Amino acid sequence: MNILETITERTKERIRGEKKQIPINEIRKKAEEKASSDTTKFAFEQALRAEGLSFICEAKKASPSKGLIAPDFPYVQIAQDYEAGGAAAISCLTEPFWFQGSDRYLEEIVQKVSIPVLRKDFTCDEYMIYQAKAMGAAAVLLICSCLDEGQLKAYHQLAEELGISALVETHSEEEILTADRIGAKIIGVNNRNLKDFTVDINNSIRLRELVDPKTVFVSESGIKGGEDMKALYKNGTDAVLIGELLMRAEDRKKKLAELRMETRKGC
């Protein structure tokens, strides 16, 4: 099993436990009630379609490749700094074991920022999409290599019915074709090789041309600075998803503002 399969198996186990605490009917009702009173639908997609390169900034305490990244993790402050620095959206990891994330972080962040928030987790059950909506997330992550095409299609459709976006994550040409077939509006290419954890932004540069320019194209992971961002933007990337680079910055708001400025200057 690779790390993604291991994390997904563990997530299935976790969700089985959560379903015992709150049955699916209850969480579905909450999500549907929220959806019916929603005034803003698909805010995540809209935010990424803004002029220029959009920044999805991640609240990331730990990861399988790096272990503990941020021992001090004032997640609400981190999200507010990202918003003040010009982020288009926040990515909040809710996976508790490898990333030390939490649903509570997401719920609190949603209350304290006005930009859309992505629930970054290893979606493997429709229950998790209802949960995301009930918690106030504007988007969920669907990873092509964790789900078969039928599941991808069904989960994508469910997210849309609830008025939330799906970031469909791919690693290869074949997965991009699958994402396209299921009607993905936002396709992400992960630059991290999950076999050896090496990162290479050329993965998204190479795969960009396979994605229709009308689809939002996101480059995820391993972005190290302004030069990477300039190269991605020049190549037609609509948005970047950045975790570690910002998490390790002394002043996250300043760092993000600098990165945004640098990208604008170079293009």
Ligand SMILES: O=C(O)c1ccccc1NCC(=O)[C@H](O)[C@H](O)COP(=O)(O)O
């Ligand atoms: O970050 C990891 O080590 C990781 C390992 C296995 C599966 C997923 C992983 N990361 C999830 C992410 O998508 C990243 O947190 C996100 O793209 C930001 O990446 P980075 O800027 O490199 O922190």
